[in-house]
Amino acid sequence: MQTPDIESLLTEKRTFKPDPAFVKQANWNRRKAAELRKLGEKHPKRFWAKMAREHVTWFSPWKKVLDWKPPFAKWFVGAKTNVSYNCLDRHLDGPRRNKAAIIWEGEPGDIRTLTFAQLHREVCKFANVLKGQGVKKGDRVALYMPMIPELAIAMLACTRIGAPHSIVFGGFSAEALRDRIEDAGAVAVVTADAGWRRGKPLPLKEAVDNAIENVASVKSVVVVKRCGPEVPMRAGRDHWWHELMADASAKCPPAKLDAEHPLFILYTSGTTGKPKGILHTTGGYLTHVTTTAKAIFDLKDEDVYWCTADIGWITGHSYVVYGILANGTTSLMYEGAPTTPGPDRFWDIIERHGVSIFYTAPTAIRTFIRLGDEHPKSHDLSSLRLLGSVGEPINPEAWMWYHRIIGGKRCPIVDTWWQTETGGIMITPLPGAVDTKPGSGTLTFPGVKAEILSEAGDTVKPPDGGFLAIQQPWPGMLRGIWGDPKRYRETYWSKWKDQKDTYFPGDGAHRDKQGYFWIMGRVDDVMNVSGHRIGTMEVESALVSHANVAEAAVVGRPDEITGTAIVAFVTPTGGTEAGDALNGELRKHVTKEIGALARPADIRFTDALPKTRSGKIMRRLLRDIASGKETVGDTSTLEDYSVLAKLREADEG
Ligand code: WTA
Numbered sequence: 001m002q003t004p005d006i007e008s009l010l011t012e013k014r015t016f017k018p019d020p021a022f023v024k025q026a027n028w029n030r031r032k033a034a035e036l037r038k039l040g041e042k043h044p045k046r047f048w049a050k051m052a053r054e055h056v057t058w059f060s061p062w063k064k065v066l067d068w069k070p071p072f073a074k075w076f077v078g079a080k081t082n083v084s085y086n087c088l089d090r091h092l093d094g095p096r097r098n099k100a101a102i103i104w105e106g107e108p109g110d111i112r113t114l115t116f117a118q119l120h121r122e123v124c125k126f127a128n129v130l131k132g133q134g135v136k137k138g139d140r141v142a143l144y145m146p147m148i149p150e151l152a153i154a155m156l157a158c159t160r161i162g163a164p165h166s167i168v169f170g171g172f173s174a175e176a177l178r179d180r181i182e183d184a185g186a187v188a189v190v191t192a193d194a195g196w197r198r199g200k201p202l203p204l205k206e207a208v209d210n211a212i213e214n215v216a217s218v219k220s221v222v223v224v225k226r227c228g229p230e231v232p233m234r235a236g237r238d239h240w241w242h243e244l245m246a247d248a249s250a251k252c253p254p255a256k257l258d259a260e261h262p263l264f265i266l267y268t269s270g271t272t273g274k275p276k277g278i279l280h281t282t283g284g285y286l287t288h289v290t291t292t293a294k295a296i297f298d299l300k301d302e303d304v305y306w307c308t309a310d311i312g313w314i315t316g317h318s319y320v321v322y323g324i325l326a327n328g329t330t331s332l333m334y335e336g337a338p339t340t341p342g343p344d345r346f347w348d349i350i351e352r353h354g355v356s357i358f359y360t361a362p363t364a365i366r367t368f369i370r371l372g373d374e375h376p377k378s379h380d381l382s383s384l385r386l387l388g389s390v391g392e393p394i395n396p397e398a399w400m401w402y403h404r405i406i407g408g409k410r411c412p413i414v415d416t417w418w419q420t421e422t423g424g425i426m427i428t429p430l431p432g433a434v435d436t437k438p439g440s441g442t443l444t445f446p447g448v449k450a451e452i453l454s455e456a457g458d459t460v461k462p463p464d465g466g467f468l469a470i471q472q473p474w475p476g477m478l479r480g481i482w483g484d485p486k487r488y489r490e491t492y493w494s495k496w497k498d499q500k501d502t503y504f505p506g507d508g509a510h511r512d513k514q515g516y517f518w519i520m521g522r523v524d525d526v527m528n529v530s531g532h533r534i535g536t537m538e539v540e541s542a543l544v545s546h547a548n549v550a551e552a553a554v555v556g557r558p559d560e561i562t563g564t565a566i567v568a569f570v571t572p573t574g575g576t577e578a579g580d581a582l583n584g585e586l587r588k589h590v591t592k593e594i595g596a597l598a599r600p601a602d603i604r605f606t607d608a609l610p611k612t613r614s615g616k617i618m619r620r621l622l623r624d625i626a627s628g629k630e631t632v633g634d635t636s637t638l639e640d641y642s643v644l645a646k647l648r649e650a651d652e653g
Contacts, residue, residue, distance in 0.1 A: 026298055026430075062076040082254035088156065096328045123156040135188050142188070144167075146196070155264075156321070167264070167266060192225070197340075205231040269526055285322075285424070287475045293319060295445075304355045351379040373405055394439060428445055443517070454467070463511070527564045545589075557623065567622075
């Protein structure tokens, strides 16, 4: 028998059937799900067209559902719509008008609620502010903000006038922000003086000032006053949000945008040092996120839905803002850290706001397991009716804890697999229709076709592992990498040369006998740290940009809480002393270059890195050393055996 490319060791036998009471009220019950799954299999375009008609309001219809010239797709060709119209205006004529669209809680405990009518008004005003700043349809606007309502307002205002936004997570450094602003050619930046994080103001305006020094494209900076520290304001360029809003008109009709009009760019890590600007467009993305949110989270008008992701990541784009508001659902937004002021902050929020749907990441779940059951147990979590997981593989034990302690054994868990590039959820249980198994994302969403392929492109038979492959286009798919069509084709559509319709997500996976998908993690040089993608190359280039570093190699090692921890092997330049001082300085340096999220957990100094004769760093060996594993496999191409021995000695010593 041929050895599988990736071996799967996990065998999980527990199965959970949807609760009959849940099934009875589910948006998609077994019968509906089965019908739609069949339609999606036989006629995927017909399926998505039906979803587009049912979940999105269009100003004018499409002429063609899909125009597919691999790897370039156009969905709902010729149709016109507007995302902010779908999230706001269409809810204003009925009982949702005065219902909460956003319930927001700041870290210090301040609370704001915006109804759909109020949010609509703010969005129209800010859209006029953007126009007043010279922002035109097609111009890019960078948003570097804390988790405050103004972030959602700014996003929706951009979509209202057809100015694609590029949101940069507030944890990224000024340097990382500059790269992203430059790459997107943003004309305006919206930010805040600072945002609250663990009781301290995290400065943002200061980082913007550093980032845009000498960046010619940026003409205007709008600053929300959130925390109150003094920040320098440059006359002519910088403006206070509240001052501009005071004079703005609340009338702004939504632009009638082509279904393929760019909606946003979101940067994500890849296998080279340069992040990729993932481009999403209007109609297909909106169809995908609205449909999946309604079906998978079983959204109802009475729900209070809370996704804990920061809007700076794709999860926040699709399932804090767009997919949720487009369904007229109340979205709860929380500004701060999960354990501030105490370890029960999340459970306290759920109890006080009566959260009914809760969507979070395995890292958070594992952190809470460690903090102790007494914290969730001291709160009434009976308002919850559905739980979700996203961002990384969830280990079965964490799944079981989530099920028992948070879900009180009554809530279905939807473990949703997807990516920045896919725009919306791709593999997931349907909570009223699909039996779940702890650790499995179960099946594809109807209309999505996935398989496990070998390196050669053959279908891998269960239970062997291989590469996850998506075998046909879907409406929320990325339309490209900003400014780099070649990299788009090479990264995602070239793994299997004779399968031009097949997208390669970069994950390893296997299927069990029932056809369920089990995601095993990244197979490329991208690490998933606390559910955030960080490229090993990005951290390496940050390290070698330090004057005392000659060479660096970065790998991930398994970590109980964060999934993966970053380990850096560093060769200092001649004469540099390798020790705690340099270690501390390098950690600071990476924080400055990328952000604290990329700071290595361990830095190990070495005279030389293990390399093949052709000069390639042997990452597999480094990964084994980093995780304390015995080195297995062929090392005959090692240029210098002693290097390996030395690294291991250092490890033992
Ligand atoms: C991983 C986040 C296992 C995967 C939405 C993917 C998951 C990467 C899951 C995308 C899941 C996401 N089970 N792994 N349910 N969800 N991943 O772009 O490796 O930040 O490729 O999008 O996270 O991360 P991204």
